[in-house]
Amino acid sequence: MMLRTMADSARFIDGYLLYLLARASSVASAEFHEEVRRRGFNVSNWRVLAALKGSGGQTVGELAAVCLVNQPAMSKTVERLVRQGLVERRADVGDRRRVNVNLTGEGERTVDELISAAKAHQERLIEAIGPRETETLVAALHRVIERSGEG
Amino acid sequence: MMLRTMADSARFIDGYLLYLLARASSVASAEFHEEVRRRGFNVSNWRVLAALKGSGGQTVGELAAVCLVNQPAMSKTVERLVRQGLVERRADVGDRRRVNVNLTGEGERTVDELISAAKAHQERLIEAIGPRETETLVAALHRVIERSGEG
DNA sequence: TGTTATTATATGAAAAGGCATATTTTTATA
């Protein structure tokens, strides 16, 4: 079954749900991601810092899962953030294979600014989409996640 | 305003719409993207081939926009696909700055197989999400795209 | 029409990511 709510089109992708999801994510994020870069960070760094905020620390593996990248990539991103002084690594006490990653003081200050900008952007975005429609969207996205093998 | 439909959480990202969008896209795509790789392609190649199918040819710039990557990356992806014999490049007749990209016969056969697998996967995904909920989702995603500066 | 701006694509160097695998530590089992 092709999506009945989409106009028929010669182009396959115009009726392809995974493309629509990727496009919506990309388009919605583009503006803020530019702001992240203007502030001197790349999106990977931003995601790690954002994931750490309020988490009480995460392991490399947890960060990889949360940030939607593979583990070796996360090891390298964390290494870069350590060199920038934004996070610190510490071997887990109970299981020394694990490496706990936490925000440093500077990392905390940095992410607070970024999060503040992200929240401001999100307010504008929700206003543009419409608050009611946003709630519908959020529910639908949770359902996708839940039913796609991550529930 | 934070999203009211999400439980309050210490972690910023749990209430962050752009993260939810990225996560839904990633989770929903993961399974099929693995199949693409098993078939010997990477996601970038798949996206270009899928974008070309039924398009009547696209320029490098158009492909970059459609495939959500920047132009130099697309020039290089196209170059690789040319070397693999899946697409062909031709300078545009009316504007010789433009480079038109088309599927070759082999590219057509290849993408037909991939699209067939994508459609089968999509059927299963829609079944898992629920057809009615999928329609709601599709409408919401179109709205996001439309209201995020791409309308 | 000659000159300047703009647009489309390509290229080169550096950064980041992906994949296989090594290393270290913990868990399971004989």
Next chain:
DNA sequence: TATAAAAATATGCCTTTTCATATAATAACA
């Protein structure tokens, strides 16, 4: 409790992307 298996992270190599910029062609304009 040795030993084997599993788990978490790191590392090396190679591919891909990114960023800045070069090149080529068209458009604008004086």
